[in-house]
Amino acid sequence: SFNMTYTVLLEKLGGSPLQPVCNGINVSLNDSLVGTLTTLENCSVNLRTACQDDNELLIKQLTRCQEITTAYRERLTDILKNLNGLEKLCVDLEERSVNELLDQVVNCGNITLDGETFLREQRNRCNAEFKLCRKEERNTIVVLDRCTPNLENNGNSTENDSQSSSPSSDVQKDFTATEDFLSSQAYVLV
DSSP: OHHHHHHHHHHHTTSOTTSOEETTEEOOTTSHHHHHHHHHHHHHHHHHHHTOOOOHHHHHHHHHHHHHHHHHHHHHHHHHHTOOOHHHHHHHHTOHHHHHHHHHHHHHHHHHHHHHHHHHHHHHHHHHHHHHHHHHHHHHHHHHHHHSOOGGGTTOOOGGGGTSOOTTHHHHHHHHHHHHHHHTSSSOOO
């Protein structure tokens, strides 16, 4: 959805990302509006990379952990059902198979913690990239105002320009619609 913003901005800057024009004047590639243009151009790819759902291995590990935990719980339940005194309980709990399951359950706790860290970092990368794209999308309004001549004054700005209707107000409405659309997406950004 940032592609639409990029397309509008590129069109307003003369159509060439390597030779942008603002109010008929070539813009330096060091100008902040070129940074905005470049960021928006790369948003789709950068978001796809930062937000990719690369959790297949983690899901397999957690599924296996669920199976291990269930087996351990069932084994303990069997031991407690067949309880014939504390001495028998101690012997049963020291069985090799019970201890192996316990070790695996403990390891699953580590897998879960590592998985939470991985998912948190993934979410943070995704959020950071989205925030950068959103920031540059909002900067587009400033760029459009800067590079759209005031038609009433033949392109010359005056003190009263800030009080008059902005030439990019329709564009701002388009961005608001885009923002509403993005806000309704299922991916939660914190």
